[in-house]
Amino acid sequence: MSLLNTNALGVTLGEPLFADLTLTISKSDRIGLVAANGRGKSTLLACLSGEREQTSGEITRARGLRVGHVKQDVPPEALSHSLYDWVLAALPAEQAEYEGWRVDVVLDTLQIPYAHFHTPLADLSGGWQRSAMLAATWVCEPDLLLLDEPTNHLDLHRISLLEAWLATLPRDVPVVITSHDRAFLDATTNRTLFLRAEASRVFQLPFSAARAALDEADAADARRLTNDLNKAKQLRRQASKLKNVGLNSGSDLLLTKTRQLSDRADRLEEAAKPAHRERSAGDIKLANSGTHARALITLDDIAVETPDGRLLYKTGQKWLCRGDRVVLLGQNGAGKTQLIRMIADALSGVDDRVKCAASLVPAYSDQQLSQLPGPDTPLAMVTAQSAIGDQRARGVLAGAGIDIQMQERRIDSLSGGQKARLAMLLLRLREPNFYLLDEPTNHLDIEGQEALEAELVAHDASCLLVSHDRQFLRNVGNRFWWIKGRKLQEVDDPEAFLSDHSAGLGTP
Ligand SMILES: Nc1ncnc2c1ncn2[C@@H]1O[C@H](COP(=O)(O)OP(=O)(O)OP(=O)(O)O)[C@@H](O)[C@H]1O
Ligand SMILES: [Mg+2]
Numbered sequence: 001m002s003l004l005n006t007n008a009l010g011v012t013l014g015e016p017l018f019a020d021l022t023l024t025i026s027k028s029d030r031i032g033l034v035a036a037n038g039r040g041k042s043t044l045l046a047c048l049s050g051e052r053e054q055t056s057g058e059i060t061r062a063r064g065l066r067v068g069h070v071k072q073d074v075p076p077e078a079l080s081h082s083l084y085d086w087v088l089a090a091l092p093a094e095q096a097e098y099e100g101w102r103v104d105v106v107l108d109t110l111q112i113p114y115a116h117f118h119t120p121l122a123d124l125s126g127g128w129q130r131s132a133m134l135a136a137t138w139v140c141e142p143d144l145l146l147l148d149e150p151t152n153h154l155d156l157h158r159i160s161l162l163e164a165w166l167a168t169l170p171r172d173v174p175v176v177i178t179s180h181d182r183a184f185l186d187a188t189t190n191r192t193l194f195l196r197a198e199a200s201r202v203f204q205l206p207f208s209a210a211r212a213a214l215d216e217a218d219a220a221d222a223r224r225l226t227n228d229l230n231k232a233k234q235l236r237r238q239a240s241k242l243k244n245v246g247l248n249s250g251s252d253l254l255l256t257k258t259r260q261l262s263d264r265a266d267r268l269e270e271a272a273k274p275a276h277r278e279r280s281a282g283d284i285k286l287a288n289s290g291t292h293a294r295a296l297i298t299l300d301d302i303a304v305e306t307p308d309g310r311l312l313y314k315t316g317q318k319w320l321c322r323g324d325r326v327v328l329l330g331q332n333g334a335g336k337t338q339l340i341r342m343i344a345d346a347l348s349g350v351d352d353r354v355k356c357a358a359s360l361v362p363a364y365s366d367q368q369l370s371q372l373p374g375p376d377t378p379l380a381m382v383t384a385q386s387a388i389g390d391q392r393a394r395g396v397l398a399g400a401g402i403d404i405q406m407q408e409r410r411i412d413s414l415s416g417g418q419k420a421r422l423a424m425l426l427l428r429l430r431e432p433n434f435y436l437l438d439e440p441t442n443h444l445d446i447e448g449q450e451a452l453e454a455e456l457v458a459h460d461a462s463c464l465l466v467s468h469d470r471q472f473l474r475n476v477g478n479r480f481w482w483i484k485g486r487k488l489q490e491v492d493d494p495e496a497f498l499s500d501h502s503a504g505l506g507t508p
Pocket of ligand 1: 013017035036037038039040041042043044072406413414415416417418443445
């Protein structure tokens with residue numbers, strides 16, 4: 001049974017994001033919503049949930065339909081609440097008073113440890129914050145669930161838990177999921193919507209199979225276009241021959257036939273639609289200014305602690321040297337971000353426990369991209385943070401996928417992927433020789449992830465990074481540090497960690 005229909009739905013923000021979208025969402029649908037960064041996935045979800053008005057077309061919802069929408073970003077106002085209170089506050093006041101047990105049930109099914117219940121969300125890792133947002137949506141018992149990039153910030157263990165949780169949802173609650181994680185989409189969806197500016201396409205298939213079907217359909221469109229244009233060319237050739245014969249013989253019949261042939265050629269050319277060509281969402285480029293120092297970062301058996309002073313692990317004696325691309329492995333909450341922050345503080349001179357080479361020019365991006373203040377504009381940030389003038393700033397921004405209209409808009413109106421691309425651009429403009437990256441692939445589309453991977457390797461960049469993307473960390477890392485048993489252990493490769501955690505064996 002259909003719960004929600006869109007008819008010729010379109011949103012235009014400067015230029016059309018998508019148009020003429022006709023989609024039916026029925027019970028038991030698990031729909032993957034796929035498109036490159038900035039193409040309107042989050043915008044479409046906001047229209048489906050009724051938070052945003054479409055520009056054209058209609059949305060029909062089943063009477064009383066409750067739509068649960070887990071957004072791509074954690075709302076800032078949530079951060080001062082404890083995890084439990086935030087979920088409880090999602091319930092209507094009366095229910096919150098008498099049915100608080102619902103919160104415990106949901107937190108239990110999502111396997112959120114009791115130790116986190118009363119911690120302010122600001123002090124929890126990005127992964128736990130996302131789990132809290134999901135719990136706050138699910139506790140309201142929606143009839144339709146919209147998940148915007150739900151695997152961002154989750155470690156592999158939590159991703160497999162989320163997959164398992166989705167598999168246990170009542171079949172009559174449809175779920176729409178946007179994601180750039182191919183394995184996750186394959187595991188959780190049975191339909192795929194490729195959102196496009198003109199002709200979006202839906203397949204009754206999970207992502208990988210749908211992607212193959214889409215490529216085939218696009219190739220068939222391209223062949224049809226070539227055929228139609230060839231046919232039109234032939235018709236015109238015949239028409240011009242016939243015209244000469246007709247003019248010489250003075251035959252009206254031949255002239256009429258000539259006109260008919262030209263009309264047919266016109267019609268074919270008019271109807272011929274160019275095949276879809278995927279536009280890039282912008283370049284990701286990095287720089288590496290080099291350094292003579294060999295050891296860039298020295299960890300002298302320092303203690304990594306939670307913000308409230310609980311020991312998480314000791315680092316042992318570790319050096320990060322020029323050309324090292326170290327991947328920090330560990331489950332959510334193990335203390336990856338704590339170490340990254342400690343190093344960032346040392347780099348900015350606030351903390352002296354980590355020793356840094358004097359010639360280090362760091363590029364640091366945190367998990368929430370908090371280096372990008374929402375009210376600022378991309379153009380103002382680029383000109384303030386680099387020596388390049390207005391004109392060049394506009395050029396490099398456009399190259400990074402931030403087009404002219406977006407350059408002077410508030411950063412908080414950019415899509416998640418556009419923000420991530422802007423963050424990478426600002427890092428490059430610092431001409432760093434060391435990258436400190438906490439989950440840099442969050443929000444990036446597949447092309448963006450691959451570009452970042454290629455740039456880090458091609459520039460022989462020195463970096464310390466955290467990522468839960470299996471493919472990314474395997475391709476980028478040449479050293480691996482695993483937070484295990486209260487120690488930071490060097491391992492040869494990430495495979496033991498990956499198989500432990502994707503099998504769900506990591507301690508919760
Ligand atoms: N309030 C707004 N005003 C103007 N433009 C906006 C606004 N919100 C979003 N946009 C623009 O609309 C486009 C689509 O944004 P949206 O967040 O829907 O993309 P997305 O497909 O979800 O991308 P991502 O993969 O990066 O999350 C982007 O170009 C974005 O900059
Ligand atoms: Mg989005």
